[in-house]
Amino acid sequence: MKTLVLGIGNDILSDDGIGPRLAGDLSSEFKNPEISFQTLALGGLDILDLIRDFDKVVILDAIRTENGVPGDVYLFTPSGFKGTQYLSNLHDIQFPEAIKLGRRLGIKITKNIRIIAVEISEDRIFSTEFSPQIKENYPQIRRDVLRILKKVVTRDKS
Amino acid sequence: MKTIQIDPVTRLEGHGKIEIFLNDDGDVENAYFQVPELRGFEKFCEGRPAEELSSIVTKICGVCPGCHHMASGKALDAVFGVTPPPTALKLRELFYMAHFIHSHIAHFYALAAPDFVVGPEANPSERNILGVINKVGIQIGTEVIKQRRLAQEIQALLGGHQTHVVMNIPGGVKKGLTEEQRDDIVKKAEGFVEFSKFTMQLFKDVVLGNKNYVDLILHGPYSLKLHSMGLVDEKNHVNFYDGKVRVVDTVGKELYKYAPHDYLDYIEEHVEPWTYLKFPFLKKIGWKGFIDGQESGLYHATPLSRLNAADGMATPIAQQEYEFMFKTLGGKPVHATLAMHWARLVELIYSAEHCLELAKDPDITGKVLRTPIEKIVGEGIGTVEAQRGTLTHHYWTDDKGMVRKVNLIVGTTNNHGPICMSIKKAAQGIIKKGEEITESSLNKIEMAFRAYDPCFSCATHSLPGQMRFILNIHDRQGNVIRSIKRD
Numbered sequence: 187m188k189t190l191v192l193g194i195g196n197d198i199l200s201d202d203g204i205g206p207r208l209a210g211d212l213s214s215e216f217k218n219p220e221i222s223f224q225t226l227a228l229g230g231l232d233i234l235d236l237i238r239d240f241d242k243v244v245i246l247d248a249i250r251t252e253n254g255v256p257g258d259v260y261l262f263t264p265s266g267f268k269g270t271q272y273l274s275n276l277h278d279i280q281f282p283e284a285i286k287l288g289r290r291l292g293i294k295i296t297k298n299i300r301i302i303a304v305e306i307s308e309d310r311i312f313s314t315e316f317s318p319q320i321k322e323n324y325p326q327i328r329r330d331v332l333r334i335l336k337k338v339v340t341r342d343k344s
Numbered sequence: 345m346k347t348i349q350i351d352p353v354t355r356l357e358g359h360g361k362i363e364i365f366l367n368d369d370g371d372v373e374n375a376y377f378q379v380p381e382l383r384g385f386e387k388f389c390e391g392r393p394a395e396e397l398s399s400i401v402t403k404i405c406g407v408c409p410g411c412h413h414m415a416s417g418k419a420l421d422a423v424f425g426v427t428p429p430p431t432a433l434k435l436r437e438l439f440y441m442a443h444f445i446h447s448h449i450a451h452f453y454a455l456a457a458p459d460f461v462v463g464p465e466a467n468p469s470e471r472n473i474l475g476v477i478n479k480v481g482i483q484i485g486t487e488v489i490k491q492r493r494l495a496q497e498i499q500a501l502l503g504g505h506q507t508h509v510v511m512n513i514p515g516g517v518k519k520g521l522t523e524e525q526r527d528d529i530v531k532k533a534e535g536f537v538e539f540s541k542f543t544m545q546l547f548k549d550v551v552l553g554n555k556n557y558v559d560l561i562l563h564g565p566y567s568l569k570l571h572s573m574g575l576v577d578e579k580n581h582v583n584f585y586d587g588k589v590r591v592v593d594t595v596g597k598e599l600y601k602y603a604p605h606d607y608l609d610y611i612e613e614h615v616e617p618w619t620y621l622k623f624p625f626l627k628k629i630g631w632k633g634f635i636d637g638q639e640s641g642l643y644h645a646t647p648l649s650r651l652n653a654a655d656g657m658a659t660p661i662a663q664q665e666y667e668f669m670f671k672t673l674g675g676k677p678v679h680a681t682l683a684m685h686w687a688r689l690v691e692l693i694y695s696a697e698h699c700l701e702l703a704k705d706p707d708i709t710g711k712v713l714r715t716p717i718e719k720i721v722g723e724g725i726g727t728v729e730a731q732r733g734t735l736t737h738h739y740w741t742d743d744k745g746m747v748r749k750v751n752l753i754v755g756t757t758n759n760h761g762p763i764c765m766s767i768k769k770a771a772q773g774i775i776k777k778g779e780e781i782t783e784s785s786l787n788k789i790e791m792a793f794r795a796y797d798p799c800f801s802c803a804t805h806s807l808p809g810q811m812r813f814i815l816n817i818h819d820r821q822g823n824v825i826r827s828i829k830r831d
Contacts (some may be wrong), residue, residue, distance in 0.1 A: 198388065198403045227403065227507050231450060235493055286474055291486050314389035 189242040189339055196227055199294045200313045201256075201306035202318045205246040208304070208331050215332060221339060233281065234288045234295070242298040244338055246331065249303035256307040257323035259330040261338070264299050302331055302340045362750050362767060362789070364826075365818045370777030377793070389750045394423050394741045397750075398512045401737070409507050410499060411730035412445035414585065415737040417512030418726025422605070423739055424514040425721040427802055431710030432516035434702055434804035437585045438529070439502040439511060440728070441699035444584060445536050447731045448596035449694040451797050452543060453488045456685045460551050461569035464560070465784045480546065491539045494532045497701075501525060516714030529703040536660070536696035537610065544665060545688050551686075552672070562673070563727050566681040566775025566792055569594045569636045570762055571626060571643035576601070577728045581658040582694065584729040590653045591626065594638045596677045599626070604727030607736055611753065613759075622795030623761045624646040624753060634765050642765075645758035646796055647687035652677035657690065659697035665690045681766050720745045730755035732797045756798050758762060766792040781817070 193209025196202045206225040213223040226236060237243045249260065264282060288295040306328055308317035316324065367373040385404060389397060398416040402409035414436060421428060427639040428436070454473045462475040471477070477485035491590075496506045503509035504518065511517050521529075551557045560566070576590045577583040589607070591599045602610055608692045613622035614631045616631050625631050625641035634640045643649070651670075670676050678687075702708060720743060733755030740749040756763075770792035774785050817826040 196403055198400065227409075231454070231489065231492060232496075232507075234489065235496070283472055283474065287477070287485070287489075290474060290477060291482060291489060293489075312384045 187220060187241045188239070189218075189244070189284070190237060190240040191216075191221065191223045191244045191246065191335065191339070192233075192236065193223070193225045193246040194227070195225075195248055198312055198314055200308040200311050200315065201317050202248055202309035203314075204248050204304045204306060204316070204320065208246050208328065211328060212332055212335060215336075216339070229255065230280070230284050234284050234293065237260070237299075238288065238293050238295060243296055243300070244335060245299070245301045247301060247303050248306040250306060250309070254305040256305050256317070256319040257327050258305040259327065259334065260303045261334055262301040262303065264301070268307070284325075287317055302334055302338075304331065358822070361816070362771075363818065364771050364775065365822070366775075366777075366820060368820050371767070371789055371817070372772040372775050375764070375771045376618055377764045380729060383756065385752070386750045389747050392703075393746050394420060394739060394745045394747050395513065395514055397737075397739065397747065399508070399510050400409060402508050404752075408443075408730050408732070408735075410440060410503065410509055411735050412730055412737070413503070413509040413512060413618040413737045414440055414728045415726040415730075417514075418586075418728065419724040419737040419739050420512070420514040420726070422724030422726065423721055423741055423745070424717045424724075425719050426715045426717050428516040429710070429712045429715055431520065431707050432713050433586075434705055434708050435517050435521065435713075437514065437703040438699065438708065439509075440585050441497055441695045442495045442498035442502070444695040444731060445540075445692065445699065446492045446499070448688050448695065449488060449492045449495070449539075449543070451688060451690070451731070451784070452547075452685065455794055455797070457550075457690075459794075460547075460554075460557055460685075461785070464788055464791060468783055468787070471673060471787070484546075487539060487542075494535065498529055498532060501529075505655065514715055514716065518713070518718075520711060520713050521709050522618070523709055526703055526709050531768060533700035533703050537693070537776065540689070540693040540696040544693060547686065547689055561680050561682040564682070565770045566766065566795070567679045568644075568762055568769065569679045570636070570640060570682060571599060572649035572652035572677055573643045573645040573734055573758065574653035575604075575727065575734065576654050577658065580655035582654045582656075582691070582729075583658070584695075586728075589727065589734060590626050592653050592677060594636075594640075594677065596652065601630070604736065605725040607725065607738075611805055613753075619760075621757060621760050624758050625761065636765060642761040643758070644762045644796075645729075645755065645773070646684050647691050647731075648678060648681075648684040650729060650748070651687045651690060657694050659694050659701070660688055660696055660708050662694035664676065665693055672706060679796045684797075688797070732756050733758040756796070759796050763793045763796055764800060766796075775817070 193205035195205035197206050209223045220327055224236065227233060263283060286297055307319045316332050361378040363376045364372055365374045389400065398413055398420055401412040401416045404412055417436065439503045453476060458471045458473065461479050493682045500506040503511040571591055571593050573589060573591050575583050577587045580590065588601050588603055590601045593599050601608055608628055611624050612627040613621055613624050626643055629641040632639060651666060657666045669690060670678065673680065673683060720741065722743065723740050725736065725738045726735060735755045736753045738751040739747060741747055767789060770789045774788050775781060775805045815825045821824045
């Protein structure tokens with residue numbers, strides 16, 4: 187099954203870069219040539235071009251929720267999607283709209299899409315460093331995301 | 345693993361806020377538009393080798409990375425006192441035309457067309473790009489995605505990456521074009537010209553063919569008489585990459601025409617306590633507050649202002665459309681905010697035509713790509729037209745070329761004052777005492793700033809395009825009497 191793991195975010199905007207960092211760090215855990223890892227700084231129409239023709243797509247992004255604890259990890263399906271940092275932060279169109287558009291235009295967009303989102307603390311200061319909360323918890327975040335990612339990639343066929 | 349429901353309020357910090365204050369009669373007295381700001385970019389740059397900046401600045405903003413890359417490249421040429429060879433300059437401009445093509449296509453079909461093709465009062469679930477495609481047909485939708493992607497491919501080819509561009513180095517560019525690659529770009533550019541002409545015709549059929557829309561553009565609560573700014577070439581034609589900054593007043597008379605490196609003599613920034621984002625104004629006129637008219641110090645820097653500030657377009661079809669637009673709207677300058685959508689399509693045609701011209705230029709496959717650096721001047725200014733306004737990068741370095749200070753005036757910041765005023769004017773025209781405030785009302789207020797194609801990503805992280813925002817309406821005592829959220 188041709189699978190794409192896509193880390194989205196800005197790596198000079200503190201915790202905002204958690205998606206690309208995780209994509210880079212976790213790629214070595216998967217030896218299957220059918221699984222590829224990429225990073226992206228945008229969502230919307232740019233995502234359409236990247237995810238077309240894959241059988242499964244897993245997106246790693248940052249999220250901020252009310253009363254959320256930095257480091258918490260969430261798993262969404264597109265139908266339960268409410269908006270992570272980049273998938274709802276677009277110049278053009280939002281993620282669910284992009285998916286619908288792609289399908290409407292006959293582009294092969296898999297139904298097997300999952301979004302793994304990490305609760306973050308700081309994304310308004312330019313820095314290549316994570317905030318102290320994310321930096322301290324990164325090993326645990328990495329383990330949590332890896333556990334979910336392995337499950338999604340290897341077992342989840344829905 | 346958790347499943348959660350995210351209340352829209354949880355993303356409050358990432359919303360734009362529009363605060364509307366009513367008077368005792370229940371009419372709009374004032375309106376404020378606020379956006380959150382990113383902090384520390386200048387500090388982030390300090391102490392780094394200057395040549396790194398052109399790659400770093402592409403990450404300020406995911407929406408107009410190519411614009412920052414170009415402004416930065418020009419500023420670095422100046423820092424190192426070097427002029428790129430002709431091939432390098434043409435390759436930069438070729439990249440830039442592709443950047444404008446993909447951005448203007450996205451704005452028109454994803455952000456502007458829903459209001460006109462589907463309708464400003466349509467159900468919001470249909471007032472989007474899907475609704476547009478339902479109206480105009482799947483074939484056109486497919487073409488939109490295709491043409492945008494082809495423009496992105498040119499950017500990726502020339503820029504090394506379509507978003508995180510690594511093309512420019514002080515004195516030139518990193519790589520050139522082969523004949524085979526040039527032939528491919530020529531084919532793509534021929535398609536861009538045809539598609540841009542088609543898009544203009546669609547606009548004419550749908551918008552100009554509808555009296556209500558023409559009335560909305562010309563007579564709705566969407567006009568501001570402000571001065572107009574834009575880069576022009578030696579013939580006073582619109583130029584996105586280079587030239588002098590020309591400012592014309594509210595009746596179209598030239599106020600100033602200055603070299604970009606003199607910008608501090610002409611532009612100053614006003615600060616208000618209720619927002620982080622500054623308000624640039626014309627220094628020689630002075631800050632006169634949020635007023636329009638000839639005495640105002642405010643200007644706008646948009647596709648429409650670029651056409652207002654110029655004497656014409658540098659390519660033939662764009663020139664025809666330029667003349668037709670001003671003739672139809674009653675002559676220059678035009679102050680109808682929604683005419684920015686039309687001006688953007690004139691620019692789309694120019695970008696496509698110029699892309700084709702550059703691709704066919706014999707110099708474009710030249711082998712001399714860089715002028716060697718021999719000195720460090722220590723200060724440099726680079727100005728280009730971003731899709732959403734005049735963009736200036738100003739760098740200072742020490743004698744080793746390490747960054748001491750950075751100042752940016754980004755495209756949308758130029759328009760901060762006009763956007764605030766447009767919102768207030770639209771709110772005053774749309775919200776009336778005793779009348780229900782509907783989603784359609786909200787959309788019509790949003791149309792006032794959507795026309796600017798605002799992108800606060802350079803200064804904020806969360807508010808490009810069709811933004812999430814909260815509109816609070818306050819009574820005379822300041823109490824919130826109505827709140828509408830859009831996510």
